[in-house]
Amino acid sequence: MTNQLIENKSLEKVLEVVKEKEIDRVFLVACGGSSALMYSSKYILDRDSTTMTTEVYSSNEFIYRNPATLNKNSLVILCSHLGKTPETTEAAKFAKSKGALTVSFTYIDDSPLAKESDLVIGYEYGPGIDPAESRNILIIQLTLGLLKVKESSKKYDKLVASLPNLKAVCDKAIEYYAQDALDFADKYKDEKMIYTMASGSNYGVAYTFAICILMEMQWINSHAIHAGEFFHGPFEILDKDTPFILLLGLDETRYMEERALKFTKEYGEKLIILDAKDLDFKGIDKEIRGEIASVVLLYVLRAFSRKLADVRNHPLEKRRYMFKVPY
Template sequence: MLGFNEPEFLAQVASAVGLRPQIEEVVDRLVDEGFDSLLLVGAGGTYAQMWPYEHLARRHSTLDVRAAIAAELVVSGDARLGERTVAVFTSVSGTTDDSIRAIEYCKSKGAYTISFTGYPDSPVATKVDQAFVSQPKTWPFDMQMLLFMGRLLARRGEFDGYDQLAGELAGIPEILVEVARQAESKAAAFAEAHKDTGYHFLIGGGNLWGFTYLYSMCILEEMQWLRTTRVHSAEFFHGSLELLEEDTSVIIFQGEDETRPLTDRAEAFARRVSKDVTVFDTRDYPLTGISPEFRGLLAPLVLDTVMSRVSKHLERVRDHSLDLRRYYRVMDY
């Protein structure tokens, strides 16, 4: 597979799911001590990656759980943030300025702070009350967040299948390698067909809306300097559909939760207008060892693996490094 370091990938994913005992111990303590609200704080891609877990809590829990943009949280505040708040942060590098400031802000309000990162000596690890450290550069954080949120909901009596899910996640490193292998040919074909495409229209919903936002903004825009429109499938018929034309590249991310019919509806309309509609559907991947009732929860993780192959092939055909930036962490702002 192009640009795929399998041993490194396996080690990273294994290190993330290997945090299960530590995550459970901390979650159990927090539940026993009691808290009233949970803030899931991120910046850019790590903010978008919190949305599936806010979505999960909204569907299953009466606990106050909210995703927050780190920079906005610091300047706008939150009336419910205080000593009975738990604030969770993620950062690949552990050096994201907005997240560091948000950690300091939350601690100043008395919140208990938790982070997930790959660097134990980084500010995002050392400034929080509890840091969970995986292998360096481990991405995405869905494994850790699913364990954290699953255990929390289970302890609250709001998720009966947690122990089974957590046990099955032990096999996720190998499962995702197989997903990557299966996605390779489609990823290469998509990249070849779109090497000169300068604009993409992305649609996703449910627990894949965060990934839709992330892939549009963090990959296609930031890493490939391509123009995009991104729209939630439930909002597709309220404005953005007017941008579709016959040659518009439409990318649809389809998952397996209860919002699937909304994305189906958007896809059906998009195909009536555009001759260039590509659907990336988690149903296409077997996920051997994962029970059917948990497949929907893993959709963001599966699509991240699939689209990482697309990203690598776009990098190749467009001769545009995924590490190249004009402004991000290049200029002061």
């Protein structure tokens, strides 16, 4: 299936359209876990683009804030797994009313979001799917493709060449942390609060684990802390009884994560440390490992979440309110 990703016709079509369109602003719009996936793309575009500025918005706020810079020269990238998130569908309508080009990621081809978008990129979903075919990597692929067609970046081709090796990298990473996942589930199953911390392209991963896994799927209080903000308030909560999950990536902001790690090791004891430097990225071009690290760490955390759910006898699919009551 990886070859299908490399030759993804819908993604290629988007890049063809984007290449011919003047774009000076990119809006990344979604809710929840779909929104968290956008943080890596914002990081990439902020760092690498000299012609486009980028913002991440929660779907409803995108509409109500009504950015003055949203216009015919804007690209709005949206995401909703089932394509049924009403706020994101309305955001697509709103963006089109302003003349913007809308591109949506959704698992369901004929979903409401797909029908309201100019262009749609579908993706595979389910057990055993190659990470290279997931929306996580497809969003990054579109981002690097955008930089290729607009600014001649070489990273897109390096990513495509690396994709056939991504599954092996993720599998080895999960195996490397297998015992840690079991220990985490056993030691922290009764915790009432678990913090997650990261920076740069990894921040969205920490945010995903905090709000989608711990809060939504396990009903455990959590908060995602940016490593750069840790010393400006949040570090006062740290003690020997407060659990922290720290992510260390491979991008330019790693220093902030290392600084936070040094402090938490000195004053805390309940620490789970996931460091991309400890993993084997063989087959992934060195110039894009910073971008890929966030995808790999997310897959590792998903393995952690499955172990936690098993030990707590709390299935990841269990909900109190979502899809069950009016909201």
